[in-house]
Amino acid sequence: MSYSKELIDHYENPRNVGSMEDSDSTVGSGLVGAPACGDVMKLQIKVSAEGIIEDAKFKTFGCGSAIASSSLVTEWVKGKTIEEAGEIKNTDIAEELALPPVKIHCSILAEDAIKAAIQDYKGKVADADKKQDAAE
Amino acid sequence: MTAKDWTQNNPLYLDYQATTPTDPRVVEAMAPYWNEKFGNPHSRNHHFGWEAEDGVEIARAQVADIIGASPKEVIFTSGATESNNLAIKGVAKFYGDQRNHIITCVTEHKCVLESCRALQQDGFDVTYLHVQENGLIDLDVLKAAMTEKTLLVSIMAVNNEIGVIQPLKEIGEICRANKTFFHTDAAQAVGKIPLDVDEMKIDMMSISGHKIYGPMGIGAMYIRRKPRVRLVPLIHGGGQERNMRSGTLPTPLVVGLGKACELAQKEMAAEAERLHGYSQKMYEGLKERIPEIFLNGDEESRIPGNLNISFAYVEGEGLMMGIKDLAVSSGSACTSASLEPSYVLRALGVEEELAHTSLRLGLGRFTTEDDIDYAIERISKEVNRLRELSPLWDMAQAGIDIKSIKWAEH
Numbered sequence: 383m384s385y386s387k388e389l390i391d392h393y394e395n396p397r398n399v400g401s402m403e404d405s406d407s408t409v410g411s412g413l414v415g416a417p418a419c420g421d422v423m424k425l426q427i428k429v430s431a432e433g434i435i436e437d438a439k440f441k442t443f444g445c446g447s448a449i450a451s452s453s454l455v456t457e458w459v460k461g462k463t464i465e466e467a468g469e470i471k472n473t474d475i476a477e478e479l480a481l482p483p484v485k486i487h488c489s490i491l492a493e494d495a496i497k498a499a500i501q502d503y504k505g506k507v508a509d510a511d512k513k514q515d516a517a518e
Numbered sequence: 519m520t521a522k523d524w525t526q527n528n529p530l531y532l533d534y535q536a537t538t539p540t541d542p543r544v545v546e547a548m549a550p551y552w553n554e555k556f557g558n559p560h561s562r563n564h565h566f567g568w569e570a571e572d573g574v575e576i577a578r579a580q581v582a583d584i585i586g587a588s589p590k591e592v593i594f595t596s597g598a599t600e601s602n603n604l605a606i607k608g609v610a611k612f613y614g615d616q617r618n619h620i621i622t623c624v625t626e627h628k629c630v631l632e633s634c635r636a637l638q639q640d641g642f643d644v645t646y647l648h649v650q651e652n653g654l655i656d657l658d659v660l661k662a663a664m665t666e667k668t669l670l671v672s673i674m675a676v677n678n679e680i681g682v683i684q685p686l687k688e689i690g691e692i693c694r695a696n697k698t699f700f701h702t703d704a705a706q707a708v709g710k711i712p713l714d715v716d717e718m719k720i721d722m723m724s725i726s727g728h729k730i731y732g733p734m735g736i737g738a739m740y741i742r743r744k745p746r747v748r749l750v751p752l753i754h755g756g757g758q759e760r761n762m763r764s765g766t767l768p769t770p771l772v773v774g775l776g777k778a779c780e781l782a783q784k785e786m787a788a789e790a791e792r793l794h795g796y797s798q799k800m801y802e803g804l805k806e807r808i809p810e811i812f813l814n815g816d817e818e819s820r821i822p823g824n825l826n827i828s829f830a831y832v833e834g835e836g837l838m839m840g841i842k843d844l845a846v847s848s849g850s851a852c853t854s855a856s857l858e859p860s861y862v863l864r865a866l867g868v869e870e871e872l873a874h875t876s877l878r879l880g881l882g883r884f885t886t887e888d889d890i891d892y893a894i895e896r897i898s899k900e901v902n903r904l905r906e907l908s909p910l911w912d913m914a915q916a917g918i919d920i921k922s923i924k925w926a927e928h
């Protein structure tokens with residue numbers, strides 16, 4: 383099986399590796415996959431007051447395609463609104479990296495990771511609003 | 519370090535359990551049998567047939583010799599897969615109306631397991647013994663599984679994934695006491711450890727050419743004459759190989775297998791000692807540079823040319839992509855869509871998440887000390903790089919138990 387240049391580049395030089403403080407209310411975290419299945423992705427986004435993703439970080443346990451998929455999406459989500467980021471499709475990821483059919487699940491996982499991070503962020507915002515309402 | 523520049527297209531071969539390069543001396547021995555001594559070894563009427571037959575019979579003696587058998591007890595097949603099929607199904611078909619119980623074990627090669635499954639379809643009872651955490655069968659469990667209906671016990675000599683050596687002599691004794699035939703798949707054992715069919719009370723043995731620096735497409739089966747083991751052939755035809763395996767023998771391949779056995783017998787002791795030193799060095803070197811790695815399979819009862827190691831928190835296939843200049847094999851057969859980790863590692867009780875992090879490193883005749891140094895450096899560098907990318911490694915460092923998290927299995 384030979385992999386695309388794009389995939390290998392992301393695997394060898396992954397972008398945006400790292401972690402952000404989960405306790406930060408502007409950070410949304412998604413943790414998807416399972417160790418027993420051989421892949422786990424952690425994807426975090428930092429969102430501005432205007433709803434724009436200013437920064438993204440990831441860590442992934444998995445095969446080269448899983449690492450590359452998550453690295454790619456951290457690049458893609460930066461500068462997007464959370465609505466735009468939520469529209470990224472696994473097929474776009476699979477196409478960009480030319481994933482072989484047996485690796486399509488890696489792109490699905492990456493899509494799930496973005497969605498999970500966005501949801502986590504929205505949850506934090508809703509909690510903060512509720513607290514504010516209660517305080518008023 | 520004086521190691522060569524290994525690359526993706528010219529990687530360092532560390533997969534000697536998958537196959538071995540044919541030894542140049544074997545290639546040389548085979549050479550004349552392609553176009554000079556090309557006769558049909560079964561032609562009785564002329565010189566061409568006789569010289570080919572001589573080549574075959576010398577090879578038969580060489581194969582017999584390395585396992586302490588008589589040449590009359592050795593037949594040639596296409597490989598260990600065929601030998602295993604023939605031994606298991608052939609004996610079952612011959613004796614099935616007297617005894618219909620077979621015992622094997624869950625870590626056997628697929629060709630043994632699938633042969634047994636096929637017999638289950640025909641009404642045979644098959645017991646699949648579990649193995650202990652070290653990969654070895656428990657002899658008391660074997661004894662307890664034996665009944666007066668037990669026709670055959672088929673337990674491999676050396677496991678292809680984890681390299682552990684089963685207690686053959688003890689198994690042989692238990693079988694003989696019950697008048698049960700003992701078959702062993704010795705594809706990974708011949709030439710690696712001393713084998714003696716009489717001392718180990720082995721009734722049938724499967725041998726493969728390409729695992730012992732011989733050619734692919736050839737193997738042999740040992741079948742005991744006293745007390746005699748009889749079987750129904752799988753391949754019918756001209757009645758070659760004492761009616762047990764019809765078809766014209768491929769003389770060059772047979773000669774190659776014989777030569778490979780001769781060389782293995784001569785060089786086994788020295789080679790084993792050298793490889794033992796290398797694998798120790800490799801394991802120690804990796805342990806020194808990478809915390810939390812685990813050797814799969816018994817530490818003592820194993821062949822010297824195999825290390826199966828779990829590199830916790832780093833997925834095996836991802837790791838292999840980073841060390842493409844090393845030809846190794848991953849314990850997680852995740853190339854298929856199934857994402858199932860190795861059934862052998864699972865049988866040892868290795869947790870699925872750890873099984874996904876395993877590599878099989880196979881050393882052999884042409885491995886050098888420089889190769890070991892090179893592999894240690896490359897693997898440790900890549901494992902440590904990928905751990906920096908691993909959320910599981912982060913959690914472990916933060917003292918979070920991975921099992922305490924509710925994962926969404928997909």
Ligand SMILES: Cc1ncc(COP(=O)(O)O)c(C=O)c1O
Binds near residue numbers: 597677703706
């Ligand atoms: C333990 C064991 N048995 C059987 C086989 C099959 O051998 P062959 O390739 O000669 O059919 C192999 C090799 O894959 C093996 O490792």
